[in-house]
Amino acid sequence: MDITSDTHSQHISKQFNQELEELKTHLMTMGGQVEKQVQDAVTALLESDSRLGERVSDDDKAVNEMQLKIDDECTRILARRQPAASDLRLVLAVIRATSDLERIGDEASKIARNAVALSEAGNGPKGLVEVRHISEHVRKMVRDSLTAFARFDIDLALQVVHEDDAVDSEYTSAMRSLMTFMMEDPRSITSVLSVMWVLRALERVGDHANNLAEHVIYLVKGLDIRHIDPDELDEDALKGSS
């Protein structure tokens, strides 16, 4: 059966309702923090703000701590409540989601480190247009996948899954342009390489957002679509009642 965002607040045990509610809240707080990290890292790069870049790396510690805390809550629920059905799927989805969020945080730190390096090297690097474009795209994916998680929204999750292909092709074409820059001006190689690392990190953020959306589908429908090509998904079956 499909579940909705209030499915987890209908247990006879009010305390269990509360535990699951808190778990979701903590995941959303971690998601918000990670979203901000990505945004700050990209801003630091685009605006050559090395101080902002350094702060992103510091924020990563807080995100890591959140991951440990949420994992701990999940362990406790598994041990004490032995959840089944949609409760079990919620706990599993949250464990998987925290792992993806933590990695998005790591990618944001990589972007921030490159932002600091580029800012210290001076002269604005090439490829920032591509960075801006792809970063907007993947940040929307992260935001949508978190919204889909909060609302148990399959339609939005599926939309994110399809976005990932678009990001991958934008990434490929951006890399091609950057190669051209390097060939045209060998003195730009160091800075363009840094931008390439940034693009690579953004592309990975998109992959993790895609994973988050897949966890939402698992949570709501009980279907694991992690290794299925998005084009081969039977969306009507997914959207219809199981």
Add this chain to the structure above:
Amino acid sequence: MLMADASPTPATLHEIVRDIPSTDRCFEIEDLTIAYGDKTALSGLSLHVPRHRVTAFIGPSGCGKSTLLRAFNRLHDLNEDVARQGRIVLEGQEIHAPEVDVADLRRRVGMVFQTPNPFPMSIYENVAFGLRLQAALPKRRRDEVIEWALESAALWDEVKHRLHESALLLSGGQQQRLVIARTLAVQPEVVLLDEPASALDPISTLKIEELIRNLKSHLTLVLVTHNMQQAARVSDYTAFLEEGELIEYGATDTVFTNPRLARTENYITGRTD
């Protein structure tokens, strides 16, 4: 966004049997209705129990799961107020057919109850009891069968040096395994277990569960339990009953991770409707 399935329909016979090919069915229940006086305990229930598997019946008190279990070896015959309609077929034969010998049916379909009920006699005599009723075996042969039954019930090592002591001196868990040995001694095809571990401590419970797992290599087991985790741990198939109807029946893996209907989900996860 999507909402929960608004109009769940009880699983149809067709869906239930899809996974269990006709050659693998031990019991075939068709359109079974049982009433105690004017109170209907089961209404029009159909399901197939697969051979050499563990099938668990779960559901709230009064849902009809024990009534269903007791129908499998005609225990209701002992109660004159019980009215039955529908068919119960065991290995191709309707168990209510006139040529069926009820005593033989109950040998083939043994039963273990919630409270261990050893007879007030020795451990040996408890297991020998059914055997003596059944056939006159030479003592040597009888001793072999008793050892085999106690071995199968994972009790032999604990009692082999005290076979002639009273069975009432055994612990609750040992008594329950003794009762299982007594059931196994007459070589049944099916063992029905009605809350077999609910009066036992966790270690004894795990021993019974391990025993159930081992027995399914040559027996069909049907388990009624209020303990959801127990159903999840030991059974291959789970049937959820509510108010005398079969609500959902399927592979235990599916029922406990992604049940088809909201009523099942609510019951196994402890939610109110």
